[in-house]
Amino acid sequence: MNAALIEAVDPEVRRAWAAAEHPRWRDPASRADALERVSLALKKESSAILDQASRETGLTRDELTPELARMVRALRLFADLVREGSWVRAAIDGPCKDPAAAIGPNHDLRRMLVPLGRVVGVFGASNFPLAYGVCGGDTASAWAAGCAVVVKEHPAHPKTGSLIVTIARGAFEEAGLPRDLLGYVRDDETAGFHVARALVSHELVCAIGFTGSRGSGLAIETIARERDVPIPVFAEMSSTNPVFITRGAIEARGPEIGRMIVSSVLARYGQQCTCPGLIFPEIGVDHEPLLGEIRRGIAAQPARRMLSTRVREGYAKQASTVGSFVPEVELLAMGGEGAGSDEAPALAYLTDWDSVRSVKFLSDEMFGPGMVIAPIDFAHPSAIEDVLATIGNHLTASLFHVEQDLDRAHIRGLCERLAGIAGRVIFNGVPTGVRVAGAMVHGGPFPATNRPESTAAGPLAIERWCRPVCWQNCPDVLLPPELRDGNPRGIVRVLNGVREAAGGA
């Protein structure tokens, strides 16, 4: 066991803890400037980052380019959010003029969000070395909240991580801030669990962001709960992202939908949390226009290297379980098998409704370029209920439909039910491709995540690292500026239940 890796955690956390107290970091304007500098520095080094990430992950530059843009622009989004300031949800309830109008004692109450603590631990993902890596969404949002971050690097791409760390720390130093606002620790095969435990159980760590497998996510959550003071873990874990296709949609544009699904499954070789792994075409229509395109698209796909041997093994195992143990399953198509030990073929299985209902593991995540297709009767009174009960919860659920479907009661019912099993419901589109914006929800009920009230993308992601504090009858000078009379920060606040205009003093 590599003890040095484990021992490296404590000093890294302590340095981050000290760095978070820097006055310029606690000041929103200069913190926002620093985030912007990190963003610019990463953008400037785009080419080097893309080269390194592509070498380490097997993902193409074309695949990584939008991811890099997302990392760079999400940092800027959070810089803007911190500058604008309303994310703290400031609310002021002054004493009521008529004390009897107050529910309870007629105090002056002022509330805003504050950071949960000083150091957030982030576990980098294997599959998104940039957008969920060292300077990905978890790190950016925790920084925005005012925390320092210690990242546990994913062992699949250490050189990419190191490069990003160097760039980000350099940007902090240029901004006159401590480089230790970004801590960085590693593990290896022997030390993995111990490094995780050292980080998650560290008394100075206040919360954890995690993107990865369900097993690892739950193990980390268990460590976090067994602390003297438990801390929250925000774990994005597993999702099979069901796609429902009405017969009208198949008739109208079956081949096009087939190509969209193939393209979505093969993007980044299926190694995306939003990869559509369960396809449910409605029965009562010829499926060949849809299935033919899927068959052709998958069969034409040469084998690709996967992110790591472990990822390939996990994919192969789930595929073999589906292929061997499901009674009514057919291999619809297989891509090239490849030769390298990290290569694996794209796969499409075809099965039926009864199998989906009766074989629970059919809906487990097959992390990689694989999908299971099962035609079902959307109009059957219990078919949809049965399927949804079996497949559980996901990050996304999608529906391909046509205009006429909007009059079909069971299609409307299906739409409503989809909102019950996912954080994002998608119409006439594939689940891959996350737009980072205020209204995005990248999250979902268990087991998609362990915290369905949160999102890992978009500005609301900042709230994961915060808690509200109320100051009661506090002298103005002791209040945080966000809550003072005259609104010196000029942020949008709620004053006695009414939204105050921004601008302030």
Added chain:
Amino acid sequence: MNAALIEAVDPEVRRAWAAAEHPRWRDPASRADALERVSLALKKESSAILDQASRETGLTRDELTPELARMVRALRLFADLVREGSWVRAAIDGPCKDPAAAIGPNHDLRRMLVPLGRVVGVFGASNFPLAYGVCGGDTASAWAAGCAVVVKEHPAHPKTGSLIVTIARGAFEEAGLPRDLLGYVRDDETAGFHVARALVSHELVCAIGFTGSRGSGLAIETIARERDVPIPVFAEMSSTNPVFITRGAIEARGPEIGRMIVSSVLARYGQQCTCPGLIFPEIGVDHEPLLGEIRRGIAAQPARRMLSTRVREGYAKQASTVGSFVPEVELLAMGGEGAGSDEAPALAYLTDWDSVRSVKFLSDEMFGPGMVIAPIDFAHPSAIEDVLATIGNHLTASLFHVEQDLDRAHIRGLCERLAGIAGRVIFNGVPTGVRVAGAMVHGGPFPATNRPESTAAGPLAIERWCRPVCWQNCPDVLLPPELRDGNPRGIVRVLNGVREAAGGA
């Protein structure tokens, strides 16, 4: 073991599950009307409720009257919140005119909060039979979110609970809604844990609200985590609510502060989650004006009946531990000892800084009319840090100060540190007495609660029972009305990052 009590849980949950689907309950306007009807019905029966609650709890009508008002008015507050509608945090990001301006694919995204599920389980508190009872804040906020509620009655006041259930169900029926929107189950000495487990582990229950002891709260959380699909538990557990008093404040108004503290500790005979149990006067000043009033006030207090034998036993045990095992502790004052088996004396202990630092259990909650006083050196470089590290986290932290203290750096530092250990920081006042308003935070870091991001009082309490869902490129007719074009519900929304005026179509 009373099996009937355990078996009663499942049908009660199933009926609530069905009731939550009622179209008039899913409609915000009629749900708000129903909440208002429940509020009015409870108000109308105030006198009967107060009589019954006073008989069962030993609390006086004077003590229960503001609590009843709080229950009645909190229901109305949530009715208003549901009617106003902005609590769903609706946000719409239309496609950017310049697609390159979108971070990721240029989709139309629309987000709002939806209920976590259909049935919330609520564990009624022993100490607030009304405000944290059958129709207390947890129930009211879960109803407001659109859930049905099944309450597990606290065995200390079943008749009060039954009366409230009858009134609330009657109000639902008058509103044309199912009475089963309020489910009601009980336990007893033999069945307690099993009833709790039946409710918390029920597959149709989506979340739990709990107010009570740390042991019970953590046991319930463990059950919730061991489910196939874990659910959140919002547990308000234990808090000792430290009060710091500067020497300036003692000099200026020591006796007055002493009386305020005595009055706060004796209100409801100390059986409040916000009861101030740890008093830290600053050294370097004569404490007698403060301590004299505390001594007199406590000594003059006749013994009172406590909420239950169990509560009295817990109080006596912690008091005896403090009195017997703390090296430097002195019984400053004791009230009347009483005679009944449920009676206990008010207590004030005096100790020193070293004891607080070295005896961890000194800062454990002594649930009842007891306090521990320990003068400390506010200006000592590590005294405050040591004390805060020892006493842990709380619902509230209070500071009595004078104007001149605002120039003392260590007092300013103390204020800032207090926001780090509590959900509410109080100035020149006592922690008892919660104003229910938008800016209130009734919560705090562990072990005060297990969910520091939440509040159990005020409108934000509704968010405990919700999660966000995003609809991507959804046809207008399939969207929830809150997110449709033209804003048919007329609620405040965020449109492309800018707040939209209410009013709508």
